[in-house]
Amino acid sequence: MWRCPLGLLLLLLLNGHVALGAQKGRGRRELAPGLHLRGIRDAGGRYCQEQDLCCRGRADDCALPYLGTICYCDLFCNRTVSDCCPDFWDFCLGVPPPFPPIQGCMHGGRIYPVLGTYWDNCNRWWQAGNHSAFWGMTLDEGIRYRLGTIRPSSSVMNMHEIYTVLNPGEALPTAFEASEKWPNLIHEPLDQGNCAGSWAFSTAAVASDRVSIHSLGHMTPVLSPQNLLSCNTHHQQGCRGGRLDGAWWFLRRRGVVSDHCYPFSGRERDKAGPAPPCMMHSRAMGRGKRQATAHCPNGHVNNNNIYQVTPAYRLGSNDTEIMKELMENGPVQALMEVHEDFFLYKGGIYSHTPVNLGRPERYRRHGTHSVKITGWGEETRPDGRKLKYWTAANSWGPAWGERGHFRIVRGVNECDIESFVLGVWGRVGMEDMGHH
Template identity: 20%
Template sequence: MTGHVPPSEEDLEEDDGENGLTRRRRSSGSDSQCQVDSGRSLPRSFDWRDQDKVTSVKNQGSCGSCWTFASMGAMESAILIKNNQKASSNNIDLSEQLLVNCGKQQAGYRGGGCQGGNSQIAFSFVQKDFTTSESVRPYQAKDETCEMNSVRSDRRSISDYCVRSKFRYSYSSRAEQLSDDTMMRALVQKGPLYIAINANPLQYRNLRSGVLNEPGCSTQTNHAVLLVGYDGSDNSWIIKNSWGPYWGDRGYFKMARGSNMCGVNTEIAWPIL
């Protein structure tokens, strides 16, 4: 299953802050928090797993909730990085189900979380409201009733978030086409990133090894994943999927860098704790 749904013109709202649809959105990177330092040198290869800052691979099942897994994966890593903790020794496991149940409803969108979503819906929900741990609201791979008041403990939120995208998430934002250099710098400087790709080739290939390089792959994105690194030896991106640990290379795969393969340069997003 996939589930990333980019915004349409009908989704755009003025940034007046007067209702639930107009939370602060940064899709142009105009804010200093969303910029990257272009003066710092980049390592030839980089992988957040080498620093034990990436949590375990999960499985979204038959629900189109990839957007919740990519966003919570980014938030889990951000917590580990900020607190200088290791994933292997800290049980940081955030609830995707709360986002599935409540994220789109709280933002005023129709349909349930299993019908897809995007980074802005996820991060704006966690900023304005909260998420919780997997133990409090376990994943069910289906839409359920939104019951936020019943979550009385272990509430976690973010102070803000960044979305840089070729799509506008508000009328005041500016679309941008992301370069590999910008994505690499954001990854190294900010942490693992929510990104969007076209996952059609992944659905008939189990990428246990090698690099996905299909020049004919559409750049129309339909799946959210977590960018955790890049490899200079084969010019690839290293990506964490949400189709379980038995898919691909223990839940990960590599995608060719340098040609916007499958729309990988469409969008990056990350939370600010």
């Protein structure tokens, strides 16, 4: 059965070298290489459906003009993937195509692909591309294994917001990046792999930066997501999802060690056996501080310092309040809804393009994720209008997006990114300022 991968299929694997199923004496039937070099260009097109054409077996007459060449609506085309008409799978087989519907946007009844920028006709300001980590994964699997933040309960969503007020005459800069204000204290994104643990990765990422900033650089840990995944088990599900409020409770009450001390075990999806047991515990030392009661799971590391935070607080969802908090106290954590096109993000200023509106629900699924917002900026469009954006770190490794980061439209609650934003203070005492 065909499944719908997140990345565009590597049609080039066949690219003229092998025509699967072709027998001696038969000519190869393929689309001209230029047409499928970057994936079928108009995957949203209707060919078989318009002609009501679906043939059994191999029927070379079962063909239609297609972008200067021909495509087929017979079962034989299914063997090469390269010469089926774009809607063959949907219309003739009733299954999802082995590549996602075209990533582009509609203007005047025409779909403009993502392979170019169409300043006048298209409302897209970002580029899509292949991301090898997602090859062969269905959209369902991407949502199940690459996200992993459970939407907060209504009581947590109603958490009291801390309002920040700009002083009279105070103006925020048009651009800001945490790594420029606090060099060497803002950590690079980690990779959660196929562990649905963004709840632990984004929490550890924000806490790492804030402990570093609030200790004035005396402590610069990369905190351990695995410590949270394995030990924060009350109402949490490790690599099958978790809640942000539970993660921050654990960091405040129990604390975690560094990623170096307790490295990520990188559990793959559907791996047999139970989740890895908790290998790090802590005990109270007085004045709210805690110390580890076990050696580092990484036997080569001796430093098992426990890092803690104060209670997390929620910011107002006005972008200027989030900006002021970010600029004064460091990166913040944000919830966001991830749609099918976000997996293919390669660069630029992302906004969700509902190209799959009107298609079956399986193409339009989305899930909740959490990320670290690190800054903001704005870009001037050719028509002179300004496009405001956030910069944020994801947890899908450095090969995704802009070196593991992305930009997303700011000020309009794009993908709910401004709806639930949290800050926290690193728990730093005078004694912590004396040693690294």
